[in-house]
Amino acid sequence: MTPEELDEIATIERETTHQFQHRVSVCVGTGCHSAHSEEVKTALEKEVSRQGLENWCQVKGVGCRGLCASGPMVEVDTAARLYQGVTPEDAVEIVETLDTGSVPRLECPTDLPFFTRQTKIVLEHAGRIDPERIEDYIVMGGYTALLKTLTEMTPAEVIEQITTSGLRGRGGGGYPTGLKWRTVAIAAGTQKYIICNGDEGDPGAFMDRSILESDPHRILEGMAIAAYAVGADEGYVYVRAEYPLAIKRLRAAIIQAERNGLLGKNIFGTPFSFHVEIRLGAGAFVCGEETALIASIEGRRGTPRPRPPYPAEFGLWGCPTLINNVETIANIVPIVRNGGAWFAEIGTENSKGTKVFALTGRVNHTGLIEVPMGITLREIVFDIGGGIPDGRKFKAVQTGGPSGGCIPEEYLDMTVDYASLAQVGSIMGSGGMIIMDETSNMVDVARYFMEFCMTESCGKCIPCRVGTVQMHELLCRIAAGQATPHDLELLEELCDLVKQTSLCGLGQSSPNPVLSTLRYFRNEYMDQLAAKPGE
Template sequence: MRVAQLQKVERILICGGTGCMSSGSVKVMDALKAELAARQLGQIEVVMTGCHGFCEQGPLVIMEPQGVFYRRVQVEDISELVQSHIIEGNILERLLYQDPGNQQRAITYRDVPFYAKQQREVLHNCGHIDPENIQEYIAAGGYQALEKVLREYTPQQVIEDVKKSGLRGRGGGGFPTGLKWEFTSKAPGEKKYVVCNADEGDPGAFMDRSVLEGDPHAVLEGMLICGYAIGADEGYIYVRAEYPLAIKRLKVAIAQAEAAGYLGDNILGSNFSFRIKIKAGAGAFVCGEETALLNSIEGERGMPRPRPPFPAVKGLWGKPTNINNVETFANVPLIFRKGADWYAAIGTEKSKGTKVFAMTGKVNNTGLVEVPMGITMRQIIFDIGGGIRDGKKFKAVQIGGPSGGCLPESLLDLPIDYDSLIAAGAMMGSGGLVIMDETTCMVDLARFFLNFTQKESCGKCTPCREGTKRMLEILQRICAGEGREGDIETLERLARVIKSTSLCGLGQTAPNPVLSTLRYFRDEYEAHIREKRCPAGVCSNLLTYYIDAEKCIGCGLCKKNCPVGAISGNTKEAHVIDPAKCIKCGVCMSKCKFGAVGRK
């Protein structure tokens, strides 16, 4: 494929997010640099960027300035790619993204439906700049907001603009950010702290990690503006140790910001001083709760504190402390660079701006997406996500992580905002989206998430420690085919008690997956309990394997591979499965070439 206006390549971007790096993007970059040097094309700049979002298609390579988008590039493709695109001026068609719906190939990343229907504001630098080069951040408008704030705003004016923007905390609860800053600002005491919560522990969530890896200076700038507004001179970023690349790039960014005068004493010639430290967490999910996080920074066991007093009054080392998550801080520079009115014009009446989601599960296009508040789940899953894999039917989406809820097909057109999700029995959370198809058992899913939160409970309060354990035991019984009448009512009663009496947010939200699946998929619970049947065919104790005599040709493959000798039959005659011996491993179904083995 040749493009008449194919521009001379000046810069090649290679996705350096964790996903693409695990797929080999570092080796791709090394091979590309070597190939360019061998062909005397060393003047072309090769840049390792942060996450570009389309994790499903990595490693990603983008030719600038035109933005030609190559996906799943491997080391063995490099020589042909350089020859075709750079030397001959031809697009290497086989490495372009092909839409599975209309089979059209996208030349630039802007042509890919995954990107075309997003509104990338927080992620505008991710995938486009070198996160370890402060000059690239500055060239993209970085630190302009801080300079503007220090030159033109009083601390109270900063807070008023954040309130005017309508920004709400992106960590889960959705509390108004400006109001939170104001509480800390007005709290008595000369020493105050800013804390960035980067303890992203939800299964399948990688929003904060990707921002830290791809645009760390945006988070630093947001923390600086917050520090100026509330009167703090010191900040901490609490990031889990399982994010080594994020920690590495944060350390580089902090050192560069200090060298450039954006961190330290008398920043940019003002009387404002601010320093930032990194605290690596040990990976306890409960440390995502802000008071447990503060205990961990102080060197104590990560367990929540009773509230009040709230951290805004008595936080880190007993001093007033403002805590926001990574995405919240990354939004702040946008508000002051583009204006509070501009920001408030995005989204809905009560949920302003955009939201970053990590989309995983049974969807064609997994990855990191950013969309305006108010978009529907259908638009995210089918327009951006490309629909359900293998042509299967959509069943549900888990939003908000282990503390969130499951929404059914009937709510696909629900607008995504804080209040609508709460009303539907879910929550925004930090932004994890797990997509499920018809093969997902909703009872088993509720068991999975409750098992996670039960293990992650710090054990400090009885409702969470004991209540989630009792709920989990009931779910395990139901999935094992031992459910009994009254189990559903017991689950609902326990859930209400745990939600209303637990000490912190982990316990208060732990029952959500159970309550939401009971609300929308109660029939599956009833089928497990009353009919001893798993409609999705997942819970092995509730399955019965059989052989269709009309389809079976008696080849003996199933009999030969059965690990317990549960199958009998002569060659060229229909075989039979003995249900008393069958351990329901599914080997017979996977080995049968004629579709004769079924389960019910």
């Protein structure tokens, strides 16, 4: 592949697209997919060919548009019309009204705050390109950032841009990405690796899944840039096997990129070579922890090991390894394209850029959103999320999954960034956001997450393996109204032990849901005790 050839692919693709009068995009992300959007797409294609309009109207599958609750979503790009809850039977009407008007009963207003309040960087192509075609990605300017990196920048300059951007890891820890890249780049060793962590396991979180399904080439390009910057020539994408659609599209994307010479040997005629392989997770949550993930790739049992040494120095097969989360990698291409300074203007002082959240629970518009750092929780829940259904009252928002905490109403006006979330006892986490209304029982919430940690503990260290079981037992007793004030004391003692002494992040953060509900909703625990203090 030469730069001219890349241009040519884009030009041809652009001309082909312009031949059509109309373009109908059907969302084929997981949410809509499970609402039978493939059938809708087939019905539309059939209808178009029945009317002999194949050269007039193009039907294509695109990635997630975010408003998963209203799927399947269909967009008539050329008329800026958006339809929701489309069934295969609607195909006739949609095709017939292409020129003349619309189908009012299916229309979804595009001026909803859900759409207008978002800032799309990571998801800029989601819902706009066909994730299964590399041409669609290239026409959007795809792989030009890699070209720029390889031909105009030194590895040090790439790292400089990432550092300037202020990007921090999106997997949960929030470690500065530029610093991580530099550590790997200067680590001794000729063989280095890069790993993209797509083992997204938090209940209610599907950000990485959506990125992989909607824009797989973005990840490959980002990984190639990262590999060039740190001096790696082999990369792994670790995806959980529960994401078949993401795996299928990623596989297809790797083959397409290899065929076009955008991955493999001497990319763009430079000395830089880069190969990517996929590794599937076998369903263990702990494999999202970097050292466990590495063990899993190496073919060993997925258990964490104590750090240091960190993977940046001693990672995959003992070599320096860069591990970045899917969303972190997805931010690389726009940073290289627009410069680190551009990225640093978005967000707050210490948290730059945007964050993708999976909005679930008791909220009107469930789905996937991308917002700038520094937005308030109230804006997310009430403007973008459309508030609480059935006229109920907001109670809490849970962020960070089983490692995070519940944030009560009094902090709704708090800004969303790494520091403020930590201050109120939660974490940014990978981006799960579960909204709870007044009917939610907080002891139950804590019990649910503790059960999750208990069953997902790898069993290696004692505090996590046995401590979570004992904490779960105590929470069950409280929920059943059989607990004494002494049990509550014991629970708090255990929280401290497990938090302080566990080996890895899973154990250390497993008490967080209990601690944060105890902090803000202690009265609910007290109400459910069998004997009250002093009785």
